[in-house]
Amino acid sequence: MESMKPNVLVIGASGQLGGAILRRIAIDRDIAATAFVRSDSNFESPDAVNISRHTGDLTDFESVNAACGKNISHVIATASSIVPRKGDSFGADDLLFYENIIRACRENHVRHLIYISAFPSPFDDQVPEFVIKRQIEQMIVASGVPYTIFRGAAFMDIYFAVMGSRAVIQGVGHPTLLRGYWLSRLWSSLTSGILEKYGIALVPGNGKTRQSFICIDDVANCMLAAVNQPTLINQIIDLGGLQAVSWREVADLYGHLLNKRVIKIPLPIWLLKSLEMLMRKSTPAGANMMSILALLGHYEFAPDMSQLTNQLQIELSDSRSFIARKLTESKL
Template identity: 30%
Template sequence: MSDGRVLIVGATGHVGSQVAKLLLQKGRPVRVMVRREGTSIHGATGDLQYVLGDLSDPASLRRAVTDVDIIVSSANSIIPSGKTLSVKRINDSGYENLIAAAEEAGVQQFVQSSVPKHPMEQTVPELAGKRLIEQRLQSSSIASTIIRNPAFMDVWLVMSGARQLIGPDPHATTRRPYNFMRVWQSITGDFVVKHGILLAPGGSQQGSVFISTRDVAQMMAGTVGHQNALNRIIEAGGPEWITWAEVAELLAKKIDRNVRTLPIPAWFAGIGQSIVQPIMPFAANVRI
């Protein structure tokens, strides 16, 4: 495929920022879409352009996709940037605007970060929204590459009491300047190291198919311009399942102290979701 410019949407996020830097290291010309003047990707160098754009502004999207061959998008609504954004506006009308602009501009490939299928996904707005995006891309004239990534271990383990796993990346999800993030981590962030406790949503025998943001970024960057990646859905991670009890054992070996799980029942998480929904919708976006 063409070695033309790649537009990255969600470029200042945890995954998107890493994709941008990986592509720049390969010598790819990259354009990143940002919502505010002066926003930049920390440590990114090379043939890099910034363009102002917003998923809710079709005119800005048409400008952003001009002379672009490939789009890579990891934009999501887990923690929307801006009070006017919502899960529906990003995953429904926002992506509709972006894909329509890409079709009009003759974009060749659209690489999209998505999520694995789950029997309860229709009850979680972000998961349901990702499935809508997949359907829209598959009906598009653009060749799509959909990468379904499971839970990010460098996000969920940090939120479960292992703040030492946050890493130095300034674009990390758990470093975003939101009150919910700060309050939650101030309470639970050092549970593992200080108290030997790991929060276990659903119980110690529940868990996930975890993956690191770095691995997903490398997969997304690796599919850019790759003929064999066109019109494919790639299941990233698994099928191995690791339980919270097994995570606790691995952390115990790492920090050389006993670590036990503290189960968080699903009903308790549901109550918490209902309580925070009116005041912090993004915090209630994904039910644990």
């Protein structure tokens, strides 16, 4: 019945992950969606009859409440100011965003709130972004709103770009690294393409720490699959890729696919932590970026994904096939 069709509000629709979620909904006519976007956004939602647009501001409860009041059954929330756009401050409003989202979900009897968080580590208190995300998780769990929280591993689309790959962001509508935030844009302008063009890869730490890198498309698939999975309600789920690989192994995959020798340039943990301390007051977003790279350079996150993929009937991409696809698409 039409009334039983999930009606999903995608909050963070203009971001890289939110856009991937909407593109999937556009070809799945069994789901209706509303894209929540800011009034100053130049985001263009997919041209599909099952996708509408709601203009609002997450700091304004009434605009969030109005969006949830459109017979919304599920909310998928990816919004964050962790990598701030021009004019935003790092993490300044994230708690307010989610206070308003949770309140609107509760008042409109939303059946399911699906949130993307960060992977867990014993060093969460050393990463400002992780501190904020754990607070949001606690707010969601305590709210009484049915939820699924995915704790995502490092995204291939972002961190392979940090290593120096241009292919992973070429043609992407709203890449995270090219937001208004000056340091991420500067990093990208200095390093984008050095992997493909010069065979140079930047690797956090000594490059030997393994990560369960996951591509954004797979994250989008998992979050959408949760819409029709009541067994995932009120669960916090670690989310990683098909296999864990080290930064050096990722660089070697590029070398094999590009048929060139790749030089790995280490970014020492002491250097990343020193930069984090220097940036802490003047550039909080930059300090956060350095703290994450330091963590990824020494702490391994490699969850077993077999149970979840079987449950959701999803196939995950491995790093090699992801890189090969991006190189083919970008013609680099």
